[in-house]
Amino acid sequence: MxxxxxxxxxxxxxxxxxxxxxxxxxxxxxxxxxxxxxxxxxxxxxxxxxxxxxxxxxxxxxxGLTDAHLHLATAADALMHVDLSDANTLDEALIRIGTAHRATADPAAWLQGHGWDADRWGRWPTTTDLESVAPGRRGAFWAHDHHALWASAAALLSGGLDEATADPAGGVIGRDADGRPDGLLYEAAARLVTAHIPHSTTLDLERGIIAVANDLLALGVVAVQDPGAVTPDPELSWSYPAYAHLSETGRLPLRVLASIREDALETALAGGLRSGAILGADPAGRARVGWLKCFADGSLGSRTAALLADIEPEPDRPLAADRRRGVWVTQPTRLEAVVREAASGGIATQIHAIGDAAVRAALDALIPTSGHVPFMPRIEHVQLLDPADRPRFATGGVVASVQPSHLGSDADKARRLWGERAERYGYPWRSIADTGAVLAFGTDAPVESFDPWPGIALAVRREDPRWPSGTPPFAPDEELTIDRAIRAACLDPARSAAEMDRGRLxxxxxxxxxxxxxxxxxxxxxxxxxxxxxxxxxxxxxxxxxxxx
Structure with missing residues (x-):
């Protein structure tokens, strides 16, 4: 022929x-x-x-490239929110928020945003700051890493938070000197507010998905693995209907594997969903069910990554003794139980784990399911890895899903907060690759830009043009060769989803x-x-x- x-x-x-x-x-x-x-x-x-x-x-x-960790629906939704990612100061951010507040006619409407960074601003923002530019407005603004939420006084009131509210399991409520909530909600505590924010309409979400997907195609990205939304969706009523409708009507520009969060596991199991199942009526559609996404710990920037040893002290930002080794968003025993439950229904699991203690717990939970679920189990981020755990990815059949662009944003913080551990054990991509493990690259957009190319270059060079002049490479022994980095961007994400007919030519x-x-x-x-x-x-x-x- x-x-x-x-x-x-x-x-x-x-x-x-x-x-x-x-x-x-x-x-x-x-x-x-x-x-x-x-x-x-x-x-x-x-x-x-x-x-x-x-x-x-x-x-x-x-x-074609596959982004192994891109919150596509969230990135689409973020197009409608206040972008603080390039606000260099708190004052600049407040100007943007105030402008959006005045442009929003409905006083009952929520104001949302993302991208702030306390390290960039030199201090943590508060409800008082928000009240100065958007008085009475219900507002919720995600930090750069999406592990801390900055909420207005009205938003805290909607969530029923006051000085008597206890920290929820896996979360921390920021408090002022008098014990009152100060507007910062870490990890699972953010859900106390986000559960009350209405989702965007399916039509608006579909439009946003198409727009972002077309931009991705222009960058060479033909597939996305979406680890799910940061807001609760226990009935799978937000992104799943949008993906299914776009897919069955032939309007989804690229392939999507859409993961579920733990709050939707019961719904997924009851509906017979399993990893790889088609979303929508078209059996040849481009949208399918991904993994169960769980969280072991928090993040570096929010000082909530679960560590084997204490975080380095910051005299101007002291942490309570019980927070110096981070926060367990999900306790290890609970992780193991949830992973087993998902596997029993044919759903593979991916676990967010940034600190070395969290990575170890995630490996313990995932390895028993390897080979017994449709997709390879995965650990997301792996930013600090104890040397004893390096070979366990390859031997245990667990994917290391990493986002090189995070090193560009986090290098200074990692050196300050993790000390000598940062460059001895941090962002260990070559060490993992040399064991023969599957190493899948993603961007973590909208936490970072969805442009994959700067991250691929950073994986090879371990330097970032955003760093001050004279900043040395970060652990240059962990550099990848160009061909290995390209494989991590094109081939390994497909392998992680058992898509053995993609990623090569x-x-x-x-x-x-x-x-x-x-x-x-x-x-x-x-x-x-x-x-x-x-x-x-x-x-x-x-x-x-x-x-x-």
């Missing part, structure tokens, strides 16, 4: 276990790679109706092809260089053009 498309030039197939697997040409038929090899041999398989795409000398083709694979400047792979990797700024000129998905510059 003749080929539908013939692509010639420098093509990285990612064949085998190492390297780029370069070939001169690939042939596409019925949305899959039908041939990969020399241009001369492939030409004999074409006919006059075969579309030919000849790469320029300064272009290369690679497989070898015979039988889906024809997801991304054409980028050759300098991205050929030039020395520099902070902000050709790899970090790579922009595709052509993207194919299932052999069809979905983006062209």
């Amino acid at each position: 003749p080929l539908d498309r013939l692509i010639t030039g420098r093509i990285a197939t990612l064949a085998g276990d190492h390297g780029f697997g370069w070939v001169e040409a690939i042939g596409i038929r019925d949305g899959r790679i039908a041939f990969a090899g020399s241009e001369v041999k492939l030409e004999t398989r074409a006919d006059p109706f075969t579309e030919r795409i000849a790469l320029d000398p300064d272009e290369v083709a690679i497989p 070898t015979v039988g694979q889906r024809a997801d092809v991304v054409v980028i400047p050759s300098a991205a792979l050929d030039d020395p990797v520099e902070p902000g260089g050709a790899l970090a700024q790579a922009r595709p000129t052509l993207v194919l998905m299932d052999g069809e053009v979905v983006f062209e510059a």
Whole structure:
């Protein structure tokens, strides 16, 4: 049978276990790679109706990227909220919030936002700050890492919080000197307020998903693994209907694996959902059920990552003795029970674990289910890893799902809060990869930008152009080779979901092809260089053009 498309030039197939697997040409038929090899041999398989795409000398083709950790629905929803991610000072943030408050005619409407960072601002924000620019408004604003919520006085009132409210399990209520809630809610305590915020409409969410997905395609991302929303959705009534409707009507621009949160596990099991199940009426649709997403601990920036040893002291921000090793959002024994329950219904689990104590507990919970669930169990983030636990990913069949862009944002905080541990045991991507483990890259958008290329470059160079001049590389021994980083962005996320027909450009694979400047792979990797700024000129998905510059 003749080929539908013939692509010639420098093509990285990612064949085998190492390297780029370069070939001169690939042939596409019925949305899959039908041939990969020399241009001369492939030409004999074409006919006059075969579309030919000849790469320029300064272009290369690679497989389509999969973002292994992108909150797609949340990123879509965030388009409608106040963006504080580039507000350099608290005063600048308050100006934006005040402007949004005045532009919102309905006094009962909630004001939402995201992206603030207490380290960037030099202090923690309070309800008093919000009252000064949006008096009486119910407002809720997520920190940069989505592990602390800044809530207004009216929002606290909606949640029934006062000085008598006890800290919930897995959460901490920030308090002033008199014991009154100060507006900061850490980890599970945020749900006391977010449970009262109405979700966006399905129509608005669908529009946002399409907009963000099209932007992702322009970056070469053809699939997303969405770890779920940060707000409660026990009935799966928010993102799942949007994904299902977009998929069954043929309007979902890319592939999505949508995870559930622990509060929806009962609903999922009762509905017979399992990892890999189709969402929507189209059996060939692009939306499917992902993992159960659980949280072991909090985050570095919120000082809630669960650690094996105390966090480094901050004289100006002292922590109570019981918080110096972080916060268990879910106790280890509970993690094990929930993972078992999900596995009994055919749902694989991914566990958020940033601190070394949390990673160890997550490994303990997940390893017994490996090989007994449809997808590989995963640990998300793995920002601090005790050396004794490094080999357990490979031997236990657990994926290390990491977000290189976090190192760019967190390096200074990691060095301050984790001391010498930070560079001895932190962000240990090469150490994990060298064991043969599956290492899947994501961005964690909207916590970070959904542009994957700066993170890929950072994984290779361990430097970030945002750092002050003269800042040394962060643990350069943990650098990855370019080909290993590309595999972590293209191949390993698909492997984690048992999608063995994606992530390469070898015979039988889906024809997801991304054409980028050759300098991205050929030039020395520099902070902000050709790899970090790579922009595709052509993207194919299932052999069809979905983006062209």
